[in-house]
Amino acid sequence: MNSAPIAFVDLKSQRERIRSRIDAAIAAVMDHGIYIHGKEVGEFEAMLAEFTGAEHAMGCGNGTDALQLILMAEGVGPGDAVFIPALTFIATAEVAPLLGATPVIVDVLPNTFNMDPNSLEDAVTMAREMGLNPKIVIPVDLFGQPADYNSINTIAERHGLIVVADAAQSVGGSVGNIKVGKLATWTATSFFPSKPLGCYGDGGAVMTDDPTRAALIRSLQVHGKGENKYDNVRVGINSRLDTIQAAILKEKIAIFPCEIIARERIAKRYNAALFDIAAVPTLAGNIKSSWALYTGVFESRDEVMLKLKDAGISSVVYYSLPVNRQRGYLNYPVAPAGLPTADLLAGKVLSLPMHPYLDEQAQARVIDTVRSAVIG
Ligand SMILES: *Cc1c(COP(=O)(O)O)cnc(C)c1O
Numbered sequence: 001m002n003s004a005p006i007a008f009v010d011l012k013s014q015r016e017r018i019r020s021r022i023d024a025a026i027a028a029v030m031d032h033g034i035y036i037h038g039k040e041v042g043e044f045e046a047m048l049a050e051f052t053g054a055e056h057a058m059g060c061g062n063g064t065d066a067l068q069l070i071l072m073a074e075g076v077g078p079g080d081a082v083f084i085p086a087l088t089f090i091a092t093a094e095v096a097p098l099l100g101a102t103p104v105i106v107d108v109l110p111n112t113f114n115m116d117p118n119s120l121e122d123a124v125t126m127a128r129e130m131g132l133n134p135k136i137v138i139p140v141d142l143f144g145q146p147a148d149y150n151s152i153n154t155i156a157e158r159h160g161l162i163v164v165a166d167a168a169q170s171v172g173g174s175v176g177n178i179k180v181g182k183l184a185t186w187t188a189t190s191f192f193p194s195k196p197l198g199c200y201g202d203g204g205a206v207m208t209d210d211p212t213r214a215a216l217i218r219s220l221q222v223h224g225k226g227e228n229k230y231d232n233v234r235v236g237i238n239s240r241l242d243t244i245q246a247a248i249l250k251e252k253i254a255i256f257p258c259e260i261i262a263r264e265r266i267a268k269r270y271n272a273a274l275f276d277i278a279a280v281p282t283l284a285g286n287i288k289s290s291w292a293l294y295t296g297v298f299e300s301r302d303e304v305m306l307k308l309k310d311a312g313i314s315s316v317v318y319y320s321l322p323v324n325r326q327r328g329y330l331n332y333p334v335a336p337a338g339l340p341t342a343d344l345l346a347g348k349v350l351s352l353p354m355h356p357y358l359d360e361q362a363q364a365r366v367i368d369t370v371r372s373a374v375i376g
Contacts, residue, residue, distance in 0.1 A: 006353050006362050008314035009194045013357035014259075018251050025247040038243030044250045045205070051253060052171065052181025054207035056214035059241025060221050063168040063190025064091040066204040067138070068098060069239060070164050070186045073216040074136060076101045081132040083123055083161070085115040085147075086322035086334070086342035088140040092166050093323045097332075102132055105324045105334045110341050111282050113142045113295070113349075117151035123335040124159050130333065137161045141170030141180060143318070143351070144196065144263075144290035145283060149175060149183040164188060168204075171197050172260045172290035180290070181207045191241075191249060196263070196290045197256055199245040262356035263291035266363060270294050270352065273367040277374040293318060294354040300374060301348050307373035308352075313366055316351050 015022070029038060041059055048057040060066050076082065082096035087108045096103040104127050107119035115137075124134045137156055139147035149163070156163045165183055167173075168190035173180045181187050189195075191203030206217050222229050224236030241249075267289070271280045279297035283289055295318060298304050308315045322342040324334050352366055 003312050005312040006314065006358075006366060007355075008316055008351075008353050010355045010357050011193060011198070013355075014252075014255075017357075018255060021251045022248055025251050026244055029244050029247050035243050036240060038246070040243050040246040040250060041241055044241070044246040044253070047250060047253050048181075048205060049207070051256070052179045052187075052207060054181040054187065055209040056207065056211065057181070058206045058214065058217050058221070059246060060204045060206060060217075061239035061241070062202040063188060063192065063195075063204040064095065065221075065237070065239040066188035066190070066206045067091065067095045067164065067166060069206055069217050069220050069237070070188055071095050071099055071101070071136060072220050072236075073213060074162055076135055079133050080135040081124075081127040082135065083120055083127075083137040084323065085140050085142070086324055086339040087113055087142060087319055087345060088166070088323065089168070089319070090323065090326060091168070092138055092140055093326075093329060096136075101135070102127075103323070103329070103332050104132070105322070105329075105332060105339065107335050107337070107339045107341050108142075108345065109148075110345070111279075112145055112148070112284075113345060114145065114147040115139045115152065116341065117148055117155055119335040119337065120152065121155055122337060123333075124155070124161070126336045127333065134159055134161055136164055138164045138166050139184070140166040140168075141173060143281065143295050144170045144173055144292035145281070146170055146173050146175050146180055146183060146287055146289075153184065162186070168192070168195060169292035170290050171195075172256060174288045176286045182209065185210070186213070191245065196259070196292045197249070197252060199248050199252070201242070201245055203241050203245045203249065205241070259356035260290060263354065264288075266354060266356075266358050267291045267294055269360075269363060270296075270367070274370060277371060291354060293351045295349050295351045297345065297348045298350050298374070299348065301350050304370055304373040305350055308366070308369055311365070311369045313369055314353060317349060318351050319349075320346055322346050
């Protein structure tokens with residue numbers, strides 16, 4: 001049996017596919033020399049807005065900055081509660097305390113891994129009783145699947161919360177005919193290389209339909225500029241999408257729809273081959289995932305991971321610790337019923353190799369290895 005290593009994410013195959021176009025795009029930037037705010041930035045922003053349907057898309061330094069800029073635009077500060085799911089990358093959690101606000105950690109649902117609306121509702125009541133001002137909820141579209149925005153937007157409206165979608169993993173997904181980018185008042189995304197739409201370094205974007213909010217981001221990301229960057233009307237930060245990264249993203253977004261279709265095909269194949277031995281990811285009927293990651297719930301997770309490693313196949317645990325168990329976050333409030341689902345999942349989730357260039361033979365090897373680890 002072939003035992004060549006199988007990568008978790010394979011950026012090299014994509015590089016080969018669009019090598020000449022990427023090389024030309026980078027060379028064009030080096031020739032015009034406008035490395036900051038070059039024309040490619042606006043061109044990519046227009047493509048991203050077109051792709052998602054969002055009225056305004058603004059490139060920035062990375063996905064974490066995108067979240068921070070949004071919270072700054074909403075004036076988040078001490079005394080404010082920012083509700084986040086327990087199962088996520090730490091960036092979702094860190095932006096609240098960075099601005100002096102309190103992250104309040106909410107449980108997730110067992111079948112989608114996304115924020116549990118009932119746990120959110122209870123956490124909002126609890127935060128108010130603690131004397132906090134419930135201000136922002138950040139649902140995360142974990143592994144590429146949009147969160148339950150219908151329920152969360154309704155709860156947010158009832159309690160006066162602003163909804164900020166953490167779509168770092170989910171651009172390319174949708175609910176019905178509404179794409180990620182348009183499912184909440186604000187959307188933040190990341191172009192970290194391994195995300196479904198990644199660049200060749202750090203990058204991110206903020207999306208919104210609201211022109212006033214968009215203008216605030218444009219100011220905050222350039223040192224709080226007014227008329228120009230030497231006229232400073234508020235305290236801001238420096239967070240830009242580099243021209244070279246925008247030029248690369250223009251080429252990558254052109255092939256992105258095909259890549260999403262490939263990811264869907266691969267996810268379906270995994271589901272069909274593993275549903276009897278693991279809890280495989282399920283999508284509600286009208287939901288499309290970007291399939292950033294393919295994550296199953298395995299009773300003998302560590303055993304499966306070990307067998308994969310022995311076979312030269314990469315797999316990763318996203319995430320082995322819920323936010324509230326991270327040492328820097330032990331003292332922040334959690335939803336009143338605790339976070340039993342996040343705790344359970346953290347012990348059993350495993351993400352398998354997933355990228356648009358995973359061929360059928362390689363995927364069959366992953367599947368055979370997982371099956372033999374579970375059923376011997
Ligand atoms: C990657 C990621 C981020 C942060 O993006 P960066 O560009 O690395 O700052 C935020 N939230 C989630 C859920 C992510 O996966």
